[in-house]
Amino acid sequence: MRRPGAPSRWGPVALLLIAALALSGCTLRPLYAGGGAGHVARALEAVExxxxxxxxxxxxxxALEDRLGNGNGGAPRYRLEVELDDRIEGYGIRIDNAVTRxxxxxxARYRLVDAAVGTVLLDATAGxxxxxxxxxxxxxTVAAEQTALERLARDIADQIVSRVALYHARTGPAR
Known part of the structure; x- marks a missing residue:
C-alpha cells in the first residue's frame, strides 16, 4: 500500500512509454544516408x-574544398559562388582612446547555381x-586576429556545407 503523498512507481514508466510512442512516429532521416555513395554525398562532390x-x-x-571532397572527376553539376565581408571593429575603449577589445x-552570401543552365538553386547567408x-x-594582436579569421572561415564553411547538404536532402536525387 502506498502512503499518501509518496511518488508513484508507475509515473516514470508511463513517461518512458509515452516518449517511446512519440519517437516511433518520428520522420527523422540521416542526412548522409548511404555514406559516400548516397545522394547527398554525390551531390556535394559535384560542387565546383x-x-x-x-x-x-x-x-x-x-575549408569548403576539404568538406565537399573532390571525388567527382567529371564536369561539375553545381557551382558555389561566395561573396565575403570581413570586418574588424574596436569596441573596448579606454580613457586614452586605446582599443582594448x-x-x-x-x-558570407552564397549561391548554389546549376552549372548547366545557370539557375540559382539556393541563395543564403552565413556568418x-x-x-x-x-x-x-x-x-x-595580429596573430590573434589571424587565428580568429582561420576559425571563422571554418565556421562559415561548416554552415555553407550543412545548408547545401540539407538542400540536396530535401530536393531528392538528381535526375
Whole structure:
C-alpha cells in the first residue's frame, strides 16, 4: 500500500512509454544516408567552388574544398559562388582612446547555381564572429586576429556545407 503523498512507481514508466510512442512516429532521416555513395554525398562532390579574393576567401575556399571532397572527376553539376565581408571593429575603449577589445566578423552570401543552365538553386547567408583581446604587443594582436579569421572561415564553411547538404536532402536525387 502506498502512503499518501509518496511518488508513484508507475509515473516514470508511463513517461518512458509515452516518449517511446512519440519517437516511433518520428520522420527523422540521416542526412548522409548511404555514406559516400548516397545522394547527398554525390551531390556535394559535384560542387565546383568559384574563386574568392583575399586571405579570407582563400581560407573559406580551402575549408569548403576539404568538406565537399573532390571525388567527382567529371564536369561539375553545381557551382558555389561566395561573396565575403570581413570586418574588424574596436569596441573596448579606454580613457586614452586605446582599443582594448575587437570583434572580427565574417559574413558570407552564397549561391548554389546549376552549372548547366545557370539557375540559382539556393541563395543564403552565413556568418560568424569572434572577440579578440588587444594586448600591448602588436604582433600578438595580429596573430590573434589571424587565428580568429582561420576559425571563422571554418565556421562559415561548416554552415555553407550543412545548408547545401540539407538542400540536396530535401530536393531528392538528381535526375
Amino acid at each position: 567552388i568559384a574563386p574568392m579574393p583575399g586571405r579570407a576567401g582563400w581560407l573559406v575556399r580551402t 575587437e570583434r572580427r566578423t565574417l559574413r 560568424s564572429d569572434a572577440g579578440i583581446d588587444v594586448v600591448g604587443s602588436e604582433y600578438a
